[in-house]
Amino acid sequence: MDSPTVEDLPVLGDASLLAIDWARLKVNDEDERKKLLEAGENQGFFYLDLSSDDGFLQDWNAVLDLMEQYFHLDVDQKMKDHRMSDTHGYEPVATSSGAVKGRPDYYESLKASKDELSSRSSSLAPVIAENHELISRFCGTAHEVVMTILSSFGSALFPDGNSNFELFHSENKESLTTLSLFRYPKQETADVGVGHGKHTDLGTLTFLLCHQWGLQVLARNPGGWRFVAPKKNHAIINVGDTLRFLSGNRLCSAVHRVVPTQELQHEDRYSIAYFLRAENGVVFKDSVGRMTTAKSWHDEKFEVFRAPHEEQEKAPILTGGMERGESLVPV
Numbered sequence: 001m002d003s004p005t006v007e008d009l010p011v012l013g014d015a016s017l018l019a020i021d022w023a024r025l026k027v028n029d030e031d032e033r034k035k036l037l038e039a040g041e042n043q044g045f046f047y048l049d050l051s052s053d054d055g056f057l058q059d060w061n062a063v064l065d066l067m068e069q070y071f072h073l074d075v076d077q078k079m080k081d082h083r084m085s086d087t088h089g090y091e092p093v094a095t096s097s098g099a100v101k102g103r104p105d106y107y108e109s110l111k112a113s114k115d116e117l118s119s120r121s122s123s124l125a126p127v128i129a130e131n132h133e134l135i136s137r138f139c140g141t142a143h144e145v146v147m148t149i150l151s152s153f154g155s156a157l158f159p160d161g162n163s164n165f166e167l168f169h170s171e172n173k174e175s176l177t178t179l180s181l182f183r184y185p186k187q188e189t190a191d192v193g194v195g196h197g198k199h200t201d202l203g204t205l206t207f208l209l210c211h212q213w214g215l216q217v218l219a220r221n222p223g224g225w226r227f228v229a230p231k232k233n234h235a236i237i238n239v240g241d242t243l244r245f246l247s248g249n250r251l252c253s254a255v256h257r258v259v260p261t262q263e264l265q266h267e268d269r270y271s272i273a274y275f276l277r278a279e280n281g282v283v284f285k286d287s288v289g290r291m292t293t294a295k296s297w298h299d300e301k302f303e304v305f306r307a308p309h310e311e312q313e314k315a316p317i318l319t320g321g322m323e324r325g326e327s328l329v330p331v
Contacts, residue, residue, distance in 0.1 A: 009218070009223050009224045009225060010224045010225070011216070011224060011225045011226070011227070012219060012222065012224040012225065012226050013226055013227070014226055014227050014228070014229050015043075015045070015216075015217050015219065015226035015227065015228050015229075017039070017043060017045050017046050017047055017228065017236075018035055018038065018039040018043070018046045018047070019046065019047040019048075019049055019231075019234065020032060020035060020036050020039065020046055020047065020048050020049065020237075021049045021052075022048050022049055022050050022052060022053065022145065023049075023051075023052035025048075025148060025149070025152060026148050028152075033152050033155065033156050034156065036149065036152050036153065036156065037153065037156040037157065040153055040239055040250075040251040040252070041250055041251060041252065042252075043217075043252070043254060044238055044239040044244075044251065044252040044253050044254035045217055045228065045236065045237070045238045045239075045254055045256070046236075046237055046238075047231055047234045047235070047236060047237075048145065048149075048207075048234060048235040048236075048237050049233065049234055050233050050234060050235055051233040053141070055141075056138075056141045057233060059134060059137060059138045059141070060138070060209055060272070062134055062138075063134065063135070063138055063181070063272060064270055064272075066127065066131055066134070067110075067181050067183065067270050067272075068268075068270070070110060070127050070181075071108060071110075071183040071185075071268075071270075075092065078090045078092070078108070078110075079092065081110070081125035081126070081127075083123060083125075085111070085123070086111070086176075086178075086298070086299075086302045087111055087112075087113040087116070087176055087178045088111050088112050088113055088116050088121070088123050088124060088125070088178075089110070089111060089123065089125055090108070090109070090110050090125060091108060091109045091110075091111070092108050093105065093106050093107060093108050093185065093192075093193060094106070094192075094193050095306065096197060096305045096306045097197045097305070097306070097307065097308060097309050097312060098193040098194040098195055098196070098197050099194045099195035099196060099197050099198065099257050099258065099259045100194040100195075101309045102309065103193050103194045104192075104193035104194075105193050105194070105195065105196055105197060106184060106185070106187065106192055106193035106194055106195060106265060107182050107183065107184045107185075107195070107196055107258070108182070108183050108185070109180050109181060109182045109183075110125060110127070110128070110180075110181045111178055111179065111180045111181070112124055112125070112128045112135065112178065112179050113176060113177060113178045113179075114139060114143070114175065114177040114178065114179070115174060115175065115177070117132070117135065117136055117139060117179070120132065135179065138179075139179050139274060142179075142207045142274035143177070143274070143276070145207060145235070146204070146205045146207050146237075146274065146276040147166065147169065147276070149205060149237060150165045150166060150169065150204065150205060150243070150276070151165070151166055153165060153243070153247070153251065154166065157247060157250060157251075165204075165243070165246060165247075168204075168246060168278045168279060168282045168294075169204065169276065169278055169279065170279055173279040173280070173281070174279065174280050175277050175278060175279050175280055175294070176203070176275075176277045176280065176294070176295065176298050177203075177274075177275060177276050177277045178274075178275050178277070179272075179273070179274050179275075180272075180273045180274075180275065181270075181272055182196075182269075182270065182271045182272070182273065183268055183269070183270055184196075184214065184258065184260075184265050184268070184269035184270075184271075185265065185268055186264075186265055186266065186267050186268050187260070187264040187265040187266075188264075189264075190263065190264060194259065194260070195214070195257060195258045195259040195260060195265075196257055196258035196259075197257060197305070197309075197312075197318075198218070198255055198256070198257040198318070198319060199255070199256070199257070199301075199305065199318050199319060200240065200241050200253040200254065200255055200256070200318075200319050200320035200322050201238060201239075201240035201241065201253060201275065202240055202241050202242065202277075202297055202298055202301040202302075202320075203240040203241070203242050203243075203275050203276055203277035203278070203294075203298070204239075204240050204242045204243045204246075204276045204277055204278055205237060205238070205239060205240060205243060205275075205276045206237065206238045206240060206273055206274070206275055206276070207235055207237060207273065207274040207275075207276070208235060208236040208237070208238070208271060208272070208273050209235050209236075209271065209272040209273075210230055210236070210269070210270065210271035210272070211230050211270075212230060212267070212269045212270070212271075213227060213229070213230060213261045214227075214258045214259060214260065214261060214269050215227065215228040215236070215256060215257075215258055215271075216228065216256060216257055216258070216259060217254050217255070217256045218254065218255040218256065218257075218322075225257070227261075228256075238253070238254065238256070239251045239252060239253045239254075240253050240275075240276075240277075241253045241286075241287070241297065241301075241320040242277065242278050242282070242284065242294055242297065244320070245284040245285060245286060246278070246282075246284055252322065253320050253322060254322065255319045255322050258271075277294060277298065278294040279294060280293065280294055280295035281293055281294070281295070282294040284297075287316045287317065287320045287321030287322075288315060288316060288317070288321070300317060301317055301318065304317045304318045305318060
């Protein structure tokens with residue numbers, strides 16, 4: 001009898017993720033670092049308690065206000081910011097395959113890369129350029145957080161100092177580190193797309209903020225999807241493919257997706273993701289055993305993300321090989 005596919009697997013309940021205290025981690029608390037390593041090796045997802053940073057929490061709310069204003073503009077107005085890019089500008093709904101076979105996605109996004117923000121590139125959408133101070137400050141804190149986590153992972157995995165993940169993320173080298181703002185619009189009918197399709201993140205670390213339900217991770221024993229409950233003043237951090245590859249597969253990049261909690265998306269859902277990505281020229285062995293660069297992996301993965309579901313199933317690119325074997329989130 002054939003094993004059930006990912007699409008056939010049930011929703012089991014809520015995921016039990018560890019919570020890391022940002023205030024303790026940034027002062028190199030040894031117990032917090034051990035907990036971080038446990039989360040990275042066993043789950044690839046964890047909460048980060050940001051309660052100690054009032055300034056950032058205020059900026060989070062300010063960015064959400066900005067998103068609500070922007071995404072409720074007419075589509076024609078937003079399409080003026082469409083750059084046909086994976087790192088900057090607007091992207092409308094139904095650009096990629098969604099969470100259900102044969103259906104497109106149902107989210108729209110606005111993006112700005114770290115390099116483009118730093119240089120105040122003319123490619124930035126006007127709403128980003130006009131709010132440059134807020135967006136840059138927000139990204140600066142997010143970048144500090146993920147770089148601290150990256151350093152902590154390196155120290156915990158290689159206490160002898162033989163590996164330094166930060167060396168692959170130089171401030172002086174080009175990368176595709178990107179801020180992405182997402183809205184999953186409220187749905188009135190079922191003849192549209194569904195959510196955000198299953199995948200592993202392609203980069204190093206993802207810093208995710210969302211007050212609403214919808215994110216699910218793929219669990220094992222028993223196999224199925226589990227919701228990641230939103231927690232007040234907490235970010236959700238997950239390991240990406242690049243960090244898994246650079247760690248020699250000691251850290252895991254778990255498969256996840258976004259789906260409506262009811263048959264339709266019953267309210268506008270907003271999420272903010274800061275994707276830390278390695279320098280474009282960093283080389284690693286990918287999920288099919290090839291030596292590739294961080295930029296090539298990024299570009300190929302986005303191509304597969306936009307492909308029909310039937311094409312996505314042909315090679316372990318979209319999910320980074322993580323559906324094959326035991327490397328799913330334990331429960």
